[in-house]
Every structure is written in structure tokens, then in C-alpha cells.
Amino acid sequence: MSDPLLLALLVAAIAIGWLLGRWESGRGRRRPRPEMPSGALPKDYFVGLNYLLNEQPDRAIETFTQALEVNSDTVETHIALGNLYRSRGEADRAVRIHQNLLARPALSSAQSGQVQLELSRDFLTLGLLDRAERLLLSLQKSQVDDAQKLAAKRLLVDLFEREKEWAQALDTAQPQLVRQDPDIRRAAAHWHCELASKHRIESSPSLARKALKQALHTDERCVRANWMLGQLEWDIGHYRDAARCWQRIPEQDPSFTTIVLEPLRNAYRLLDDEDGWWQFLEKQLQHDPQTSVVMMAADTLRHRQGTEIACAFVSDQLRDHPSLRGVDYLMDLYLDDSDPAERDRLELLKQHTRQLLSTRPRHRCQRCGFGAEQLHWQCPRCRSWGTSKPVTGLEGE
Numbered sequence: 001m002s003d004p005l006l007l008a009l010l011v012a013a014i015a016i017g018w019l020l021g022r023w024e025s026g027r028g029r030r031r032p033r034p035e036m037p038s039g040a041l042p043k044d045y046f047v048g049l050n051y052l053l054n055e056q057p058d059r060a061i062e063t064f065t066q067a068l069e070v071n072s073d074t075v076e077t078h079i080a081l082g083n084l085y086r087s088r089g090e091a092d093r094a095v096r097i098h099q100n101l102l103a104r105p106a107l108s109s110a111q112s113g114q115v116q117l118e119l120s121r122d123f124l125t126l127g128l129l130d131r132a133e134r135l136l137l138s139l140q141k142s143q144v145d146d147a148q149k150l151a152a153k154r155l156l157v158d159l160f161e162r163e164k165e166w167a168q169a170l171d172t173a174q175p176q177l178v179r180q181d182p183d184i185r186r187a188a189a190h191w192h193c194e195l196a197s198k199h200r201i202e203s204s205p206s207l208a209r210k211a212l213k214q215a216l217h218t219d220e221r222c223v224r225a226n227w228m229l230g231q232l233e234w235d236i237g238h239y240r241d242a243a244r245c246w247q248r249i250p251e252q253d254p255s256f257t258t259i260v261l262e263p264l265r266n267a268y269r270l271l272d273d274e275d276g277w278w279q280f281l282e283k284q285l286q287h288d289p290q291t292s293v294v295m296m297a298a299d300t301l302r303h304r305q306g307t308e309i310a311c312a313f314v315s316d317q318l319r320d321h322p323s324l325r326g327v328d329y330l331m332d333l334y335l336d337d338s339d340p341a342e343r344d345r346l347e348l349l350k351q352h353t354r355q356l357l358s359t360r361p362r363h364r365c366q367r368c369g370f371g372a373e374q375l376h377w378q379c380p381r382c383r384s385w386g387t388s389k390p391v392t393g394l395e396g397e
Contacts, residue, residue, distance in 0.1 A: 190378065
């Protein structure tokens with residue numbers, strides 16, 4: 001059994017023992033019983049403690065739960081036991097404990113609200129979203145304190161997000177949660193983007209554009225909103241406007257420069273504006289010479305001035321900003337202008353760099369570390385919005 005779980009169970013056992021002792025002591029004062037001295041603990045408590053010490057947590061928790069009668073003094077302990085089950089991946093057992101608590105008429109308003117919150121979390125863990133939603137909506141209308149209503153609202157937002165009900169998530173989160181919580185504010189901007197994506201598919205560009213402007217109003221650093229605005233302009237052939245939208249992205253977050261390079265190059269080619277393209281590259285090289293920018297600039301130099309100039313340019317950049325991708329690209333340039341003997345040696349080296357690059361993710365979540373080749377606006381592992389970015393440094397950009 002893991003140390004954190006053992007510690008949690010020991011703490012629970014101590015709390016249960018104290019509560020049982022207090023309860024038995026009080027009961028002994030009211031009705032003295034010859035068979036059990038006042039303040040003595042029931043036999044079930046020691047049985048449960050024995051299970052715990054013998055690393056049988058399931059039987060220990062069951063015994064503690066049976067030993068602990070539900071009353072106003074033990075509600076918090078029952079809630080903690082249910083939460084412990086949920087944290088161990090046994091949300092069905094947590095549901096039984098919390099539902100049993102909820103059926104007790106002696107609960108105060110605050111206790112009832114707390115139990116309903118925990119039961120909602122149980123249902124969310126089990127994927128029973130309809131039950132969780134009914135419970136949370138009921139909490140919003142009940143006479144619970146503001147802290148519990150706020151907690152219920154957060155859970156509702158999470159629930160609507162899981163159901164991809166973006167409009168409902170926005171209605172629930174605004175304005176309080178969006179204003180108070182940076183994570184929800186960033187997520188809300190992406191919910192607007194999700195609605196814009198739906199409008200774009202349904203051929204409603206005006207509604208899509210409105211949603212994207214709302215996304216930027218919610219979070220001015222939302223890279224995705226400018227990315228999609230550029231796509232909308234591209235759809236109707238406004239390549240200059242598309243380029244303007246995409247050029248804002250490096251100003252919002254330089255690490256996302258890599259995603260706009262290819263579409264920007266295509267836009268400038270359609271506009272027959274090679275000078276504009278080169279000016280953009282020069283600006284990026286001056287402020288943030290990422291490997292992808294260096295490669296794009298070298299490709300432009302190769303077409304204008306030849307492979308030798310491009311090789312010299314990449315070599316100079318790698319001296320100041322080394323990267324594995326840059327070395328791999330430099331070998332491609334050398335391969336274009338090498339004799340057969342050199343080509344074989346370079347091909348052998350390139351096999352190694354290609355193999356190393358194939359094992360490295362291009363994007364990584366800044367929150368949980370999840371890596372992937374594809375850019376995910378919402379991390380598949382931790383479900384955070386806008387935290388996945390292109391990898392930078394020696395093995396990335």
C-alpha cells in the first residue's frame with residue numbers, strides 16, 4: 001500500500017477513534033452500560049485498525065464505516081471516507097456512502113450542501129453527467145452558502161465542458177468565474193473558438209467572426225482566435241487580411257511562430273510579395289530566431305542566392321542557437337551539393353538525426369508534460385486549455 005494512502009487511512013482511523021470515543025462517552029453519561037466502560041471504543045474499531053495495520057485497506061474502511069454511526073459529529077468523517085474511496089478509483093462506493101448521508105434528516109443545510117457537492121463529484125468521476133447536472137442545478141437554487149454555490153458552479157462549468165455544451169459553459173462561468181479565475185478565463189476564450197469552429201462548418205462566417213472577437217475580448221492572448229480569424233479571411237480570398245491576423249500571433253506568444261510560417265509563406269506568394277515575406281522573416285530572426293524561422297529564411301536564401309549562401313547562414317545561426325532540427329536541415333542542404341562519397345556519409349549521419357527527432361514530441365503541455373506531434377488546443381491528459389506549446393530548445397525550436 002502506498003505511503004500517502006496509509007497516512008490518509010491512519011488519519012481517518014484516529015479521527016474515527018476520537019469520534020467514537022466521544023460518542024460512547026456521551027452515551028455512557030446518558031445511559032450507563034455495565035458491559036462497556038464509559039469512553040471505551042467499540043470492538044469494530046480495533047478490528048478495522050488491525051485490518052489497516054495488516055495492509056488490508058478495503059476491509060479496514062468497510063469496518064470503520066460500519067462502526068461509525070451517522071450523526072452530526074461524524075458527518076465530516078463519513079464524507080472523508082467517501083472521498084477516500086473516490087480518490088482510490090472506487091467512486092461507486094463513494095456514491096453509496098454519500099447517498100446514505102444525504103438520506104439522513106438530521107443534516108444541517110451546510111452539511112447537506114457539502115454532501116451534495118461530493119456526490120456530484122462522484123457522479124462526474126463515474127461519467128453519470130445527467131445525475132451530476134441535476135444535483136448541481138438543484139444546489140444552485142437551494143439555501144446553501146455562497147462558497148458552496150461557487151463550488152457547484154465550477155463543477156457545472158466542468159460538466160458542460162465535458163459535454164461540449166460551450167454556450168452553457170460560457171453562460172455559467174460568466175462573469176464571476178471568468179473574472180476571478182485565469183484558467184477559466186483562458187478556457188472561456190477557447191469555448192468561443194469552439195463555437196466559431198461550429199459556425200464556420202455551418203457556413204456562417206459572420207457568426208464565427210463575432211465569436212472569435214469575443215474570444216479575444218475574453219483573453220487577448222488567445223492565439224487560437226487570431227489563427228482562426230486568419231483562416232476565415234483565407235476562405236474568402238482576403239490573403240492580406242489573413243496575413244495580418246497570423247502576424248499577430250508571434251506578438252501574442254513567440255513560441256507559436258512556427259504554426260504560422262507555412263500559411264504566411266503561401267499568403268505572400270499568392271500576393272506576389274516576396275519582399276513582405278522576407279521582412280517578416282528578418283523581424284522574427286531579430287527577436288526570436290527559432291529553428292523553423294531559420295529554415296524558412298535559409299530556403300528563401302537558397303532560391304535567391306544559392307545553396308552555399310544558405311549553408312553559411314544556417315551554420316552561423318546554429319553557432320548561436322544550436323538545435324537538432326537545425327543540424328538535420330543543414331545536412332539536407334549539404335546533400336543537395338555533395339559528391340557521391342560525401343553523400344553516403346551524410347545519409348548515414350542523417351539517419352541518426354532523423355531517428356532522434358522521431359522520438360521527440362513537437363508539442364508539450366506546460367501543465368502536465370504531455371507530449372504529442374500534433375498541437376492540441378486542449379491537453380488530452382490534464383484537459384487544460386491553451387497550455388500545449390511547440391517544444392523549444394536544443395531538441396525543438
